[in-house]
Amino acid sequence: MEISVRPVRADDAAAYVRLRRKVTPYRVTTEAAVRHGWRSEPDVAALLVLVAEARGEIVGIGQASQDTWTSDRGAASGLVMVDPERRGAGVGGALYGAILDHLRASGADRLRGWAVDDAESVRWCERRGLTHTRDLRFSRLDLVDIDALPEAPPLPAGAALASWAEVEPTAVHQVEAAATADEPNEVAVDAMPYDEWLTEIWEAPETDLDASTVAVVDGTVVSYALVEADRSTHRIWSGGAGTLREYRGRGLAKAVKSAALRRAAAAGITTAYTSNDEANRPMLEVNTWLGYRPCGTELLYGGRL
Template identity: 45%
Template sequence: MTVIVREFVPDDAPAAVRVRRSAAPYTVTTPASMLNERRAAPPARRYLMLVAERDGEVVGYGNAGLVHEAPEPGQAFVTPVVDPAHRGHGVGGLLLRAAEEHLAALGAREVYAWVRDEPECLEFARTRGYRSTRTLRYLRLDLASAALPEPPAALPPGVELRTAADFAADPRPLFAADSEATADEPTDIPFGLGDYEEWLADTWEDPLLDRELTVVALVDGAVAAFSAAHTDGEGRYVSAMTGTVRAHRGRGLATLAKTESLRRARAAGCMEAYTSNDSANGPMLAINRRLGYEPCATEVRHVRSLG
């Protein structure tokens, strides 16, 4: 059987989404969001999207690029994904090779990848020179039956809950809060969201972002915390990012925003909710446990030095 790896074209989006969903059912993606990934990628990312065909059928997807926001040059990422029904036929290896060649030509020195915590996936990474660094926990909530906390009878003084839709005319305050929260996330590659125009294209204009379900907590009129919601229109909801600016941490505002977002999502017809946290992110893991989330998958971060 013949396997061919080639560059992604827009018509590949439905098949590539099917592959992603089959390999990682705890993530949410749509053809529109995949096309936005391609459109919104800044030139400095040198973003490459690939598909793998086996006898004419798309059975694998991959992407790769530079972490251009990182303070140290030469950092890169790669994500090869193979439909589980087609593993063991060299598809993942060919996707990874093509992606690494692309990155090596750009001068990348270290390549990072998330690997499903399953024996065959971990062995795939190990035999290709990747070593593990940290873990990411995926959690699921049966939103249809979850016993979500009731909304408080009254909000704390000065606190107000709004949605991202209220910032449609000027989302810059959300960008500032997202930048500060992201900078403090546990990660192997420290980076910030320094470019507002990139954030608009990548995050604000992402078709998955549901602005009506994304809840923002204001304190005295300023953004203090937020919980960004992604939905796929098929009853699935993902907490894309929940964060609090440094000056207001420890007050329960992230929990307040996330819980309100989940209540709104259930009222809008979402049936299941997913979220993910680095294993070192104790505060968010604790919040999610209190909300009733249960572990559903683990991915292990791996890195390989090129050259």
């Protein structure tokens, strides 16, 4: 099979989404979200997106960029997706080689990426000297019967819930930046610039400002849950949730996530998906309490460039 690799174009977003849904059906992806992601990456990230074609058909996607929301410079993230029916023909290898060349030229010294948990993907990573370090659990929740959700815990004194649409983005950013820095990760997400977050998260077409929820205590936003919606398939993705350290242990994560799910269901969403690092036991317990059940696993592989 003759393969050609070229830079991505905006009109390739539809093929990207089709391939993404085929390879990882438990992820929620839309064409608008994909195009927005390509446009909104800052120049310092040195984003590269490539497509592999065979007889005019896109059979693989490669993507890589330097991690910018961290003080740990030199770290980079990569993605190689190949149509399962076209594996073994050198598509992934061609994309991976181009990604490595680009990242080295941009100054990155480490690469990491998530691999589907199957024998073929594991062998592919190991042949390239990559090392498995973490597991990511994907979970699914049926929202058709919203009454099946557990009753939300009572809010502590002085606390109230609000949608993102009812608060200032600066307040949500402060909580997300602080909470995300505490999440288990190979590369700490401890430097989240407000202007980049505003463009990439708040203004993203998939961000549902009405379903996304915060908890406010004495006028301060202290907990958040982000909802990313694909209304064409009636599905949502939990784009993140967290609580400021000094307010943890009061049931606020349960409250904001429960409210966000109920708001999404009321707007016609029927299925919710999320993911958690297996080391993030507190959030896994919250999602299990909500009724999420495992539906997939990905493995983090990485190595030096």
